[in-house]
Amino acid sequence: MVAAGDHSKRLADQLAHYAHQVEKLSPQLIAAGKIRLLYPDSKVSEEHFNNLKSQYADAVLRVRDLCDQAVDPLDFVRTAGELMQKHTYLCEDAIRNGDSQKMVDNTSAIARLANRVLLVGGAERDNTEDAEFARALDAAHRRLQAAIPPAVHRAKAVALGDRAAHPHWRAANKEIISAASEVEGALGRHYAPAPPPPPLLPAALQRLHVAPPRPPPPPAPASAPSAAAPPRPPPPDTDDEGEDIFSSQPHPSQPILVAAHNLHKAVREWSSKDNEIIAAAKRMAILMARLSELVRSDSRGSKRELIATAKAIAEASEEVTRLAKKLALECTDKRIRTNLLQVCERIPTIGTQLKILSTVKATMLGAQGSEEDQEATEMLVGNAQNLMQSVKETVKAAEGASIKIRTERGGYRLRWVRRSPWYQV
Numbered sequence: 001m002v003a004a005g006d007h008s009k010r011l012a013d014q015l016a017h018y019a020h021q022v023e024k025l026s027p028q029l030i031a032a033g034k035i036r037l038l039y040p041d042s043k044v045s046e047e048h049f050n051n052l053k054s055q056y057a058d059a060v061l062r063v064r065d066l067c068d069q070a071v072d073p074l075d076f077v078r079t080a081g082e083l084m085q086k087h088t089y090l091c092e093d094a095i096r097n098g099d100s101q102k103m104v105d106n107t108s109a110i111a112r113l114a115n116r117v118l119l120v121g122g123a124e125r126d127n128t129e130d131a132e133f134a135r136a137l138d139a140a141h142r143r144l145q146a147a148i149p150p151a152v153h154r155a156k157a158v159a160l161g162d163r164a165a166h167p168h169w170r171a172a173n174k175e176i177i178s179a180a181s182e183v184e185g186a187l188g189r190h191y192a193p194a195p196p197p198p199p200l201l202p203a204a205l206q207r208l209h210v211a212p213p214r215p216p217p218p219p220a221p222a223s224a225p226s227a228a229a230p231p232r233p234p235p236p237d238t239d240d241e242g243e244d245i246f247s248s249q250p251h252p253s254q255p256i257l258v259a260a261h262n263l264h265k266a267v268r269e270w271s272s273k274d275n276e277i278i279a280a281a282k283r284m285a286i287l288m289a290r291l292s293e294l295v296r297s298d299s300r301g302s303k304r305e306l307i308a309t310a311k312a313i314a315e316a317s318e319e320v321t322r323l324a325k326k327l328a329l330e331c332t333d334k335r336i337r338t339n340l341l342q343v344c345e346r347i348p349t350i351g352t353q354l355k356i357l358s359t360v361k362a363t364m365l366g367a368q369g370s371e372e373d374q375e376a377t378e379m380l381v382g383n384a385q386n387l388m389q390s391v392k393e394t395v396k397a398a399e400g401a402s403i404k405i406r407t408e409r410g411g412y413r414l415r416w417v418r419r420s421p422w423y424q425v
Contacts, residue, residue: 011066011069011070012070014066015063015066015070018059018062018063018066019063021059022056022059022060022063025052025059026056028052029049029052029053029056032048032049032052033049035048035049036049068119068120068123069335073120073121073123073187074184074187074188076116076120077117077120077121077180077183077184077187078184080114080117081180081181081184083109083113084110084114084176084177084180085177087106087107087109087110087113088106088110088173088177091103091106091107091110091155091173094106095158098161100159100160100161103155103158103159104155104159107151107152107159107173110173110176111148111151113180114144114147114148114176114179114180115148117183118141118144118145118148121137121141121144121186121187122141124137124187125137125138125141126334127334127335128190128332128334128404129333129334130190130332130404133186133190133332136186136189137183137187139182140179140182140183140185140186141183143179143182144176144179144180144183147175147176147179148176150172150175151169151172151173151175151176153172154168154169154172154173155169157169245286245289245290246260246261246264246265246285246289249261254292254296255381255384256288256289256291256295256381256384256385257288257289257293259288259384259385259387259388259389260285260286260288260291260292260384260388261285261289262388262389262392263281263284263285263288263388263391263392264282264285264289266392266395266396267281267282267285267392267395268282269418270417271415271417271418273415273417274414274415274417275414275415275417276319276323276414277320277323277324277327277395277414278395278414280316280319280320281320281391281392281394281395284313284316284317284320284387284388284391285388287309287312287313287316288313288384288387288388291306291309291310291313291358291384292384294306294309295361303362303363304362306358306361306362307355307358307359307362309358310354310358310359311355313351313354314355317347317351317354317387317391318347318348320391320394321345321347321348323398324341324344324394324397324398325341327340327398327401327402327414328341328344328401330405331401331404331405332404332405333401333404336397336401336404339397339400340394340398340400340401343390343394343397344390344394344397346390347387347390347394350383350386350387350390353383354380354383357376357379357380357383358380360376361373361376361377361380364376398414399416402414
């Protein structure tokens with residue numbers, strides 16, 4: 001369920017794998033524990049139990065770490081703080097009723113939640129290269145770490161019936177909640193949400209009567225020379241240049257065109273002005289659509305054009321990779337930077353393979369239908385689909401990396417401007 005909301009399929013697959021491993025190891029560990037109790041002197045049962053226990057602990061830790069990666073850290077810390085408040089109320093209820101076991105259970109829950117906040121905050125601190133954010137998180141982390149042991153010690157005294165320890169526990173518990181709130185505040189300032197859109201006009205303003213437009217002035221006499229030059233027409237919008245090929249949905253029998261159409265659909269919402277990655281991705285989609293037409297052609301004359309188009313796609317692939325790596329160098333988030341580098345590094349290899357496969361396919365133009373031609377086409381289709389998918393993932397990773405760009409010095413930046421803003425009618 002955690003992985004379902006995450007956009008990384010790799011992370012979701014890893015989480016599902018280790019969750020299944022925990023589920024599979026649980027009954028084995030229980031059975032090994034029973035055997036260990038029945039045969040306490042058996043070295044074999046002891047070794048078997050310890051081996052399973054180690055595997056189980058490792059799988060659980062991996063599930064926890066993957067969950068921390070999949071869940072938004074700010075949401076996690078905020079929810080943990082709310083749960084600590086709830087357990088604090090239950091502790092007060094236990095004090096009023098003299099229920100020591102309830103007191104122990106809820107103070108233990110508060111300590112566990114505080115330790116989870118420590119882990120998440122520490123991971124975010126180690127993951128960032130933003131010095132100011134790291135300092136703020138480190139201060140909150142150290143404060144929370146120092147607050148946990150005194151609160152646990154005071155809670156034990158309260159559970160043992162020491163009435164004088166009640167105010168000391170309340171002060172120590174308040175410090176835990178305050179320190180956790182400081183961690184949340186540091187994360188909140190770093191992961192500040194985008195401002196909401198302005199509210200709609202009230203109905204009363206919408207009903208206001210608007211004066212009719214002023215009538216145009218009478219036309220000047222034909223003999224009178226024009227006093228002013230006509231207004232200059234707006235510059236043509238080149239953002240749509242060459243994109244007419246994607247005006248209609250391609251047929252499933254054109255898999256290369258479908259792959260190009262899917263990439264274009266993913267990047268068309270962004271303007272390519274001041275965004276070289278979007279411009280290169282759009283160019284690749286257009287070139288791939290042209291490649292689809294050439295592959296389906298029976299003309300031997302298109303052989304040279306097919307090879308040239310594949311070469312242009314390979315060059316554009318290298319350009320996307322170069323720009324993505326350049327952006328990754330400016331990203332302060334290590335996880336996002338690593339993900340961007342991983343998804344973009346396979347693009348040049350796929351682009352080179354496409355160039356080779358297109359050359360093989362070009363030699364068979366005019367002789368479609370043979371077994372060799374069918375095999376070459378299938379390999380070319382699979383390669384084109386992989387390339388378009390990799391570019392799409394790179395664009396998405398680059399969008400995320402652009403949020404975490406170094407601010408202390410001027411660096412490489414991309415402008416992510418939507419071509420159809422929400423306020424356009």
